[in-house]
Amino acid sequence: MSFLVAAIRRDLLLAFRRRNDIVNPLAFFLMVGVMFPLGVSPEASVLSALAPGVIWVAALLACLLSVDGIFRTDFDDGSLEQMLVSPQSLHQLVMAKVICHWLISGFCLAMISPLLAMMLFLPGEGVMPLVLSLLLGTPALSMFGAIGAALTVGLRKGGVLIALLVLPLYIPVLIFGSGTVQAGAMGLPIAGYLALLGAILVFSTLLSPFAIVAALKISVRS
Amino acid sequence: MLEVKNLFCERDERVLFGGLGFTVNRGEVLQIEGQNGSGKTTLLRILCGLTEAYEGDIFWQGRPIDEVREAFFHALLYVGHLAGVKAAMTAEENLAWMMRLDPMLNKYSIAEALDKVGLYGYEDVPCYALSAGQQRRVGLARLYLSTAPIWILDEPFTALDKKGVAEKEALIAEHVNSGGVVILTTHHNLQIPGKSIRYMNLDQQASAQ
Numbered sequence: 001m002s003f004l005v006a007a008i009r010r011d012l013l014l015a016f017r018r019r020n021d022i023v024n025p026l027a028f029f030l031m032v033g034v035m036f037p038l039g040v041s042p043e044a045s046v047l048s049a050l051a052p053g054v055i056w057v058a059a060l061l062a063c064l065l066s067v068d069g070i071f072r073t074d075f076d077d078g079s080l081e082q083m084l085v086s087p088q089s090l091h092q093l094v095m096a097k098v099i100c101h102w103l104i105s106g107f108c109l110a111m112i113s114p115l116l117a118m119m120l121f122l123p124g125e126g127v128m129p130l131v132l133s134l135l136l137g138t139p140a141l142s143m144f145g146a147i148g149a150a151l152t153v154g155l156r157k158g159g160v161l162i163a164l165l166v167l168p169l170y171i172p173v174l175i176f177g178s179g180t181v182q183a184g185a186m187g188l189p190i191a192g193y194l195a196l197l198g199a200i201l202v203f204s205t206l207l208s209p210f211a212i213v214a215a216l217k218i219s220v221r222s
Numbered sequence: 223m224l225e226v227k228n229l230f231c232e233r234d235e236r237v238l239f240g241g242l243g244f245t246v247n248r249g250e251v252l253q254i255e256g257q258n259g260s261g262k263t264t265l266l267r268i269l270c271g272l273t274e275a276y277e278g279d280i281f282w283q284g285r286p287i288d289e290v291r292e293a294f295f296h297a298l299l300y301v302g303h304l305a306g307v308k309a310a311m312t313a314e315e316n317l318a319w320m321m322r323l324d325p326m327l328n329k330y331s332i333a334e335a336l337d338k339v340g341l342y343g344y345e346d347v348p349c350y351a352l353s354a355g356q357q358r359r360v361g362l363a364r365l366y367l368s369t370a371p372i373w374i375l376d377e378p379f380t381a382l383d384k385k386g387v388a389e390k391e392a393l394i395a396e397h398v399n400s401g402g403v404v405i406l407t408t409h410h411n412l413q414i415p416g417k418s419i420r421y422m423n424l425d426q427q428a429s430a431q
């Protein structure tokens with residue numbers, strides 16, 4: 001079993017022991033679906049026009065909500081120090097943490113997003129694009145979010161700072177993500193949007209691990 | 223093995239130590255002393271590469287430590303203030319992860335290590351349900367397992383009972399007698415039969431400035 005797999009297993013085990021990490025983003029996501037029709041209008045025509053943007057914004061904020069925890073507990077109990085002085089590749093450790101964060105946030109959100117689509121009257125043709133765009137877009141959100149989490153892990157209160165740091169990086173993902181769903185709902189081709197989301201994902205997967213490792217070192221060593 | 227030359231460190235505009243130099247060779251114990259806040263932990267963290275706010279040179283086996291960081295991490299066992307034990311995981315899971323993270327922790331199997339630290343029968347209990355001393359023992363199981371030549375230990379005896387302290391002392395003695403190096407901070411009066419312990423006092427370092 002490779003080190004990457006072992007590290008993912010450890011993080012998933014920890015996440016399942018503290019169920020909050022899994023439940024919080026999902027509960028937030030579903031609450032938006034419940035509250036939005038009550039607050040705006042229960043009318044199907046209004047909601048179906050707004051649905052792509054609302055679902056994507058909710059998914060993005062749900063990811064952002066949980067991103068602070070990626071390194072927090074490991075920093076607090078000294079596990080992160082042990083990781084930094086270990087001969088194992090930090091790159092792999094960081095990738096494992098990001099993948100784990102995606103599995104418990106973005107992946108789960110994508111899986112329950114058809115439910116939100118129904119609650120917000122998203123046209124049936126838009127559901128598949130919604131799931132696909134979330135599956136392609138949310139891993140990039142986890143990657144970018146981890147950079148912010150690594151930079152702020154040494155600070156006592158990093159929550160707001162993370163949002164300021166990573167929101168500019170989230171905006172392109174949001175634009176192309178909700179664009180995919182809008183195009184899909186109108187029956188237009190979505191391949192172009194998905195290609196752009198895929199490009200962002202490749203870009204973030206290639207570059208952000210370096211940024212995360214460097215940021216972690218700065219946070220711990222200062 | 224480890225050589226430090228002209229080390230200077232200041233924290234929050236206060237000089238912790240300056241012009242610090244020492245060499246630690248095989249089979250030696252270096253105990254760093256000083257009052258609270260004198261920079262003991264900072265010095266250990268600098269040696270481990272966990273703090274970069276310093277000036278001066280550190281050599282590992284004659285080469286600058288920045289060049290041989292990878293080899294140094296292979297040879298290093300660091301036990302810090304924080305035990306690095308996950309409260310949500312059991313002792314067994316914690317040990318399994320430690321051994322995965324540091325390949326030099328390979329002297330015994332997990333079951334043997336649990337037995338040695340006196341946690342046999344507690345392997346399925348999550349660590350948050352253990353006492354402070356027992357949690358500390360999980361972290362210190364590294365001492366039993368490690369075959370790394372250089373040990374850097376920050377207050378290893380905190381929260382341990384008398385028997386635990388004696389066991390850890392014996393481990394340190396065994397390690398240095400087999401040619402290892404131990405650098406530690408402790409307020410405990412460490413006794414190692416047949417070896418003289420070298421002391422370094424950081425209070426005098428600061429007042430010499």
